[in-house]
């Protein structure tokens with residue numbers, strides 16, 4: 242595993258509901274990548290759009306077989322890092338908690354509220370403790386490039402939004418939906434956490450392109466959310482999502498300048514070297530390759 246990031250863009254794409262079929266890539270190759278954190282959601286597909294490399298992984302697996310709580314988020318992020326990705330884009334179906342974020346719109350999520358309770362949310366633990374900052378959980382540079390690309394692809398784009406991540410798999414009650422509004426959340430989903438936390442620990446800039454599929458259930462006149470309706474909207478939007486990825490590839494500068502998130506672990510490790518668990522350190526050969534990987 243190379244210790245330093247490539248000076249060229251390599252975007253990992255985590256495809257969500259309605260996007261398991263992936264994105265169109267040149268010279269595409271499907272690869273099974275093993276992870277010390279267990280089984281990822283499936284094989285990755287790696288290829289190019291112009292000069293930019295993309296590696297795609299369907300987070301719910303083939304045929305959407307894996308529910309949000311059972312996704313092995315650690316293995317998915319580890320595998321993307323192992324493939325050498327420099328940045329991660331998440332494509333997600335979301336419910337809207339605001340009148341002006343209508344079904345069909347795109348939201349460039351910049352903040353999260355985490356309501357999940359059953360997911361392993363860190364690569365670190367006993368024998369190697371780390372505390373990374375999550376003050377700004379998404380990468381402003383990547384988010385802006387993705388938002389620009391989504392606009393060029395014909396999307397109606399909201400440039401910021403707070404995403405509340407629920408455990409699911411059930412949708413929310415009306416009381417919960419209104420409570421999330423009162424908390425200041427704009428959109429709702431079930432998968433961005435702990436994905437965004439783990440990306441940060443793996444020193445990978447992360448951005449979510451949320452595609453609004455429904456108004457959740459806070460509106461009096463609205464029936465509850467139905468999956469068939471969510472998927473119908475997602476299938477209509479899938480082409481815009483794929484076009485967004487192509488526009489992103491076109492819009493990125495040829496070389497990738499480093500960002501602060503590339504060194505997020507620099508001051509995060511607190512465990513003294515002689516108190517570290519060597520087995521845990523070995524498992525972090527990709528996630529923390531800059532610190533524990535083989536030197537070139």
Ligand SMILES: CSC[C@H]1O[C@H](OP(=O)(O)O)[C@H](O)[C@@H]1O
Nearest residue numbers: 257258309333334430431432471
């Ligand atoms: C199919 S509706 C609920 C489902 O859709 C979203 O998934 P993803 O973020 O992977 O697109 C939501 O978070 C739920 O998992």
Ligand SMILES: Nc1ncnc2[nH]cnc12
Nearest residue numbers: 334335336429430431457
């Ligand atoms: N209303 C909603 N709640 C949670 N996850 C969703 N994904 C799409 N719509 C959603």
